[in-house]
Amino acid sequence: MGSGEDRKLSASLEDYLEAIFNLADASGCARSKDIARTLGVARSSVTGALRLLRERGLAYYEPYGGVTLTQQGRATAREVARKHEILQAFFMNVLGVEKEAAQRAACQAEHALESEIIGKLVSFTDDAMARSAGGRDEKSESTGRRKRSAKE
Amino acid sequence: MGSGEDRKLSASLEDYLEAIFNLADASGCARSKDIARTLGVARSSVTGALRLLRERGLAYYEPYGGVTLTQQGRATAREVARKHEILQAFFMNVLGVEKEAAQRAACQAEHALESEIIGKLVSFTDDAMARSAGGRDEKSESTGRRKRSAKE
DNA sequence: TGACAAAGTTAGGCGTGACTAACTATACTA
DNA sequence: TAGTATAGTTAGTCACGCCTAACTTTGTCA
Structure with missing residues (x-):
């Protein structure tokens, strides 16, 4: 059980995933600020969510770096968006x-x-x-x- | 703002309300144990939920006494059940x-x-x-x- | 009426998901 | 290049919703 937790995602994390997917789709890269604005949460909440998505192997994310989804993250996000x-x-x-x-x-x-x-x-x-x-x-x-x- | 909080109910409290409504409908009185069994939660979780429902003016509830819904509680429960x-x-x-x-x-x-x-x-x-x-x-x-x- | 079982409560803990306040990093611009 | 605004993180807090373990209350029955 190293990186990719495959427990069911919470509704909240699905929302984050979907927001990142849509933002990246629209502008190439998802910024923390834009995710916060899209979902109507504080920027600090986004930081926490990004860490969780990274732990589960769904997003690539370095502090102060951009956010992109892994292959699995994109697949899950696409399903939610669908x-x-x-x-x-x-x-x-x-x-x-x-x-x-x-x-x-x-x-x-x-x-x-x-x-x-x-x-x-x-x-x-x-x-x-x-x-x-x-x-x-x-x-x-x-x-x-x-x-x-x-x-x- | 004394007794009846009218903020939106959480999904969880709606579930409790619905369970109480259905149990009372079936057997006249909702028992804590039966609510727990119906919802698949621990009995202690039910106690906590009943306190919240009482605080919001949705249920009449005395420790070790039965549970019934207030008029407003019944109306809300009926809407959820519907x-x-x-x-x-x-x-x-x-x-x-x-x-x-x-x-x-x-x-x-x-x-x-x-x-x-x-x-x-x-x-x-x-x-x-x-x-x-x-x-x-x-x-x-x-x-x-x-x-x-x-x-x- | 005292013992026992069942029902219910309390206390304490855990995970999640949000917040604010304060800090740090980055980017822009004069 | 120093100052400043913006972006992002960290730390600390809170509410919710659940849990288990231990306790109290209630009801039953010999």
Whole structure:
């Protein structure tokens, strides 16, 4: 049991991972300050979280250096981000929830639901969208899952 | 700000409230031991939670006495239980998730979703059920929301 | 009515996740 | 290059939510 703890991540650490993933995706490198701003926590809380992610083998991180994710960290973050997108798409496109509220709800629910249910939600959302579109345009834009650039 | 704190309840306290509500519903009175068994926690954890619920004006509770909910406690518990039922119905009846998994997922998600989304989920689940039944039998059994005896 | 079992509480501890305050490192600019 | 602003870390604290161990209260029964 040296480096990579593989216990289930807490909701909080999943949030950090997702934030780092999105920031790195947008600007190449995640800064501690930006992570703090994104998640609405103090900078010192970020430092603590980064240490935990490093201990678990999910992030590369040196004090005063930048933060990047390990291969495993990216994989986990991508899974969290995927859940988020699927849930948000369901709330918006199927239930008709307004974007901000859908965003908030997805943030909460992404930690609560297992992959089995997420999988069923994807099929369901895609079907519902296809049904409501009545086949008139190209299919399955529902989950908006084609945008992430596939680095790694 | 004397007795009734009205800050948002933690997921944990919502669970306690729901358990007390269901136990009292089933057997008239919630025992500490049964709450512990229901939630899979130690008896001492229940004692702590009961004190918090009392401080917030949600439960009547005397050491070594029984536990009952206040009017506000019952209202809150009913809302949590309602969310649970709606979510479980959606997972089972719309997504086709197996009962145990739906139960588990509802337990997690009930704390994450606000009333607006739950409301939309009700309409959606009812519609979906009516659609899939093709109007052949009486409508809106989907959410199974007619069983709770309406005391108070 | 005294002994015993079951139920419940108290005390103390641990992990997590946040905070503030104060410090250190880094980067910018005059 | 010295001063200063910004970024990041460390130290200390707090609340929450759980645990175990030991204690107290209550109820039952011979």
